[in-house]
Amino acid sequence: MSLYHETAAVLAAPSSHGGSLKSRIFSDKSLKSSPAQVYALAFESSKWSVILKEVVENSELLQTEKRLTPALSILLVHDLLLSKKGIALPASHGLRLAVEKHKARLQAELTRARVRRKCATVDDLRALVDAELGPAHPRWIRINALKTTLDDQLDTTFRGFVVVPSIDEVVASAGQGRRVICLDGHVPNLIAASPGVDFTKTEAYKSGAIILQDKASCFPAYLLDPRPEDGDVIDACSAPGNKTTHLAAILHERRASGAGGSGGAVAWAPRQGAQPAPRVLAFEKDAQRAEVLKKMVHKAGAGDVTTVHGGADFLQTNPDAPEFRRVGALLLDPSCSGSGIVGRDDAPVFHLPSAGSGKGGNGNNNGTAKKKTTTMAATTTNLGKRKRPGHGSGITSQEQQQQKQQQKAPAPSAPPDSTSDPARLASLSAFQLTLVQHAFRFPAARKITYSTCSVHAEENEKVVLAALASEAARARGWRVQRRDEQVRGMREWPVRGDREACGEGHLEVAEACIRAQRGDGRGTMGFFVACFVRDGKEDEGDEEGGEVARGDRKRGKKEEDDGPFVRDESGRIVRDEDGIPILKSTGKKVLEMKDLEKQGVVEVRFGGEDDDDDDGPFERDAQGRIIRGPDGMPRLKPRRGPKEMVVADDEEEDGEEEDDGEEWGGFDD
């Protein structure tokens, strides 16, 4: 069967089986054509189908060529008039001949359709069609610190890309054929690149030096902020492993920079020369998915620091077992409804021409569906939800593979398109709550992130509130990590939890929760994350684990007594926006973010959204390159004029910060 017949068949299949258009195509083992080609043709033709329907109807193609079906006519006319390569069939193929002999007439109808829409050129018309799809989604690329550095990647993979200061410019570049990148202002080592640029062919991608990972999906590991003195880190629900490798990369950077956290001391490796270095313990219940996880861990170079527990149910672990006595942090990213990614793969409506209508039929359509339109989409694709695929060349099968891996896996038995089913939501949230409560029981644990790619409060804020109210939380002193305690990028991220879902009595919890919304211009998918912390007066674990944890905190306490810097109640050094510790001697006190903003001491700037001047909000060196901190985070320019930061001379000169290995933490509290 030809590409065109296969694509027409896919578009005709009922969407109630197999999920989105993309997942149906890529999971269809019977396809002879490349799934990427089928998807690109289906998507692009659907995108143009309102216009092509007019062209086909007004040219009376279907009346003349009886062999053509309405779906085939749209697909073939699309390629004839709009694809650079033309119809992908041999020159003598009957279908190709049937359409090509009407080329002049079809071309003339396309011109009329363009003029009706007041577009001077086909490119203008293309821009109009693209604009109807809504904002494009940037390509998010995490630089894998286990294998490379941001600088190396800027010099290699991204050589020739223009660095722009805002995500808006990245998104806009989609329709301009430009190759631009923006260094993310919230998550270190993260780059947003022009939509549609295919990185899967690059050496960096193949070697694991760069990882395609949505920005929001980078929040949990960054928010958890694992530090060597935290000990081992559990990733409870790991496959395919993006967050696992992110955790490993952060730990690696912390160790490489010799930086500890609040106390500045590296607790594990150097201690009496005997303690093993902290590890990431990655659990994955599904044995098949665990294989993907293992591959990903290996490819990312995280194998040395990661232990994969494949086919292992995290809920069956015994938190008091000796192997977990050093677990100080956990990342929980359980199966969820996936409602935050619903629509990500959906195609535009596929409009079909009527076989009976001729000139004058729908000639005045102006870009939206008419009542008379036969929309196969009503039964074939999810209506109204749109997503552009890889721009231009279409999405590749490798990309698709990775995107599929990156998607939250619904519970294996879950039916597709059931992201809002109340019974399923209830069962998912019960499972999610159990998971959090289980994590609370790890004796040396001090911080836990909980995340989903769901938009439903039932799986998000409600789980957090229920977990906080549980006996397990109260017994061990778990609380939510407040916004002002979070790492800088997360503190400054503006989209917070659902206040209504939290209720008047829990607005601090809502503020502590972090959300990301698809389609709000920030370029992320729908996502949720919150962090639980405890201060550690309660249970400290078994003898050895407890002893180690106590040792670490003692060191922290000593530094608190000795050190010259202001610390927060968790013992972390309080810093200004440039990462400069605040001296006790200056008398500055810890303030709420809003107070700091009001006073102009802290400026909340992210992703270049607040672009001060021509070259963006970041500091640059003499060559114009953006200056970054050791964690890869671009350095923000200091405020100017009356908002200028006041930095006391002695703070700048004080070498103690770097001496005690605090440099890394410069941007994170």
Ligand SMILES: C[S@@+](CC[C@H](N)C(=O)[O-])C[C@H]1O[C@@H](n2cnc3c(N)ncnc32)[C@H](O)[C@@H]1O
């Ligand atoms: C949302 S996905 C995790 C995505 C992953 N964190 C990432 O960023 O690449 C959830 C995973 O948790 C696994 N899972 C669900 N319940 C589990 C359990 N009780 N123990 C371990 N893994 C579990 C699922 O099989 C699925 O692979």
